[in-house]
Amino acid sequence: MRIAITGAGGFVGQVLTQQLLADDRYHLVLVDRNLPPSLRHTRITRVEGDLVQSSLVSHVADQAVDVLIHLATVPGGTAEADRDLSRRINLNASLDLFDAVAAAGPAADRVPRIIYASTIAIFSLGLNERIDDDTPPAPFLSYAAHKLMCETYLADLHRRGEVEAISLRLPAILARPNGQGLTSAFMSEIFRAPVDRPFVCPTSEDARIWAMSVDQACINLQHAIHMPVGLLPNSRAVTLPVLRFSMGELATALGTNIRFEPDPLIGQNFTSQPILDASAAEAAGFRNDGNLQSLILRVQARFPALNDEVLNTVARQQVGAVLG
Numbered sequence: 001m002r003i004a005i006t007g008a009g010g011f012v013g014q015v016l017t018q019q020l021l022a023d024d025r026y027h028l029v030l031v032d033r034n035l036p037p038s039l040r041h042t043r044i045t046r047v048e049g050d051l052v053q054s055s056l057v058s059h060v061a062d063q064a065v066d067v068l069i070h071l072a073t074v075p076g077g078t079a080e081a082d083r084d085l086s087r088r089i090n091l092n093a094s095l096d097l098f099d100a101v102a103a104a105g106p107a108a109d110r111v112p113r114i115i116y117a118s119t120i121a122i123f124s125l126g127l128n129e130r131i132d133d134d135t136p137p138a139p140f141l142s143y144a145a146h147k148l149m150c151e152t153y154l155a156d157l158h159r160r161g162e163v164e165a166i167s168l169r170l171p172a173i174l175a176r177p178n179g180q181g182l183t184s185a186f187m188s189e190i191f192r193a194p195v196d197r198p199f200v201c202p203t204s205e206d207a208r209i210w211a212m213s214v215d216q217a218c219i220n221l222q223h224a225i226h227m228p229v230g231l232l233p234n235s236r237a238v239t240l241p242v243l244r245f246s247m248g249e250l251a252t253a254l255g256t257n258i259r260f261e262p263d264p265l266i267g268q269n270f271t272s273q274p275i276l277d278a279s280a281a282e283a284a285g286f287r288n289d290g291n292l293q294s295l296i297l298r299v300q301a302r303f304p305a306l307n308d309e310v311l312n313t314v315a316r317q318q319v320g321a322v323l324g
Contacts, residue, residue: 003225004029004065006051006097007072009036011176012117015302016069016218017044029063031056032072051093061100067225068101069115070094076121076184079143090146095153102162113164115224116154118147120169120210120239120276132277133233155236166224167237168286171210173217175299186266187211190247191299193256202263205248210273212242213298216289223285231284238281241288243295244273253292 003020007013008030020026021041030039031047039046045063049056051072060068072089073079079086098114105112123131124138139145151167158165175188186202187209193199203209212220220240232238251258278286289295 001025001067001225002027002029002063002065003067003069004031004060004063004101005069005071006031006060007070008032008039009034010071012173012214012217012221013071014039015214016071016221019218019222029060029065031060051097052088054096057093057097057100060097061104064104065101065112066110067113067115068097069117069221069225070097071117073117074143076119076141076143079146080141083142086142086146090143091149094146094150098150098154098157098163102157105162111161111164113166113225113229114154114157115221116150116165116167117221118151118167118169118237119144120171120242122148122151122169123239128274130275130277131239133239133280151235151237155234158236164229165236166227166229166232167235168220168224168281169237169239170217171212171240171242173214174211174295175214190250190254190256190258193254193258195257198257198259199251201247201251201258201260202266203247203260204262205246205251205260207247207262208244208273209247209250210242210244210276211295212240213289213295213302215298215302216287216295220286227285233280238284238286239276239278240281240286241278242276243288243290243292244276245292249292253296 003026005013005016005028008017009032017028017030017039020028021043027043029045029047033048033050035046035048047060051057074086074089079090101112101114121141121144122137122139123135124140128135137148139148154165154167157163172184172187175191190199190201289298
């Protein structure tokens with residue numbers, strides 16, 4: 001089976017690559033602007049370039065992949081600051097890629113499966129005390145709006161029989177390296193808080209967040225490769241099950257010296273996350289980390305030296321061991 005992964009050089013992409021390489025059934029086509037030297041293997045084809053280039057999109061489609069896992073994105077904070085950039089990458093380039101992969105399917109006598117990394121941010125969190133499979137999307141960021149547009153387009157391609165579409169709405173993935181343009185960066189930074197001074201958290205102590213370890217996120221992406229396509233609703237999109245906990249609970253579990261200084265913008269976007277019912281995703285076989293302690297152990301096992309220098313080196317150049 002040939003699987004293309006866009007954004008393969010990123011945090012999630014590198015972990016997913018290592019997990020998939022553990023199965024010798026897969027040949028991987030890794031796509032990114034710059035792929036780390038460590039991502040080399042006899043079952044890897046490397047494709048470097050920018051997705052806004054039509055020649056690169058055509059080259060990816062020519063790889064005759066059975067599955068496309070589309071992770072490449074301009075993250076939320078950067079997308080909100082530069083809406084035009086988000087539109088070019090998160091919307092236009094994504095739609096062009098979907099079309100190209102769909103068009104290549106008949107030549108290989110197969111319908112390709114597209115697994116799309118969407119976002120839980122398609123919901124307007126301040127308007128809902130509870131979110132379930134019937135909650136209507138109401139994006140509050142350009143990033144989320146563009147993600148929702150891609151979900152809708154993929155669902156239409158699926159309806160037309162051109163692809164098998166699976167859109168997974170991801171929560172905050174922990175613990176990401178610094179400098180990725182994420183407005184949710186504080187959720188990862190607390191894992192690298194220095195012991196000799198308080199970590200300044202831009203939320204209140206009782207602010208509740210949704211999160212998932214990178215390993216569990218990649219396990220869910222792998223599950224989407226082979227799951228029966230009929231398990232998803234007509235929208236072809238599901239909100240993944242998450243752990244919901246307060247920043248105070250996380251700080252206590254980590255033993256972090258912390259000071260809470262709420263930021264109004266952060267609070268508006270990330271700290272009023274309500275109860276989430278992800279029944280459709282759970283019925284389809286997707287899972288969360290189980291409990292907060294399990295999530296923390298997974299993060300700490302992947303990054304045993306939790307400081308910026310080591311974490312960034314790992315994220316850019318290495319892939320840790322697969323965690324179950």
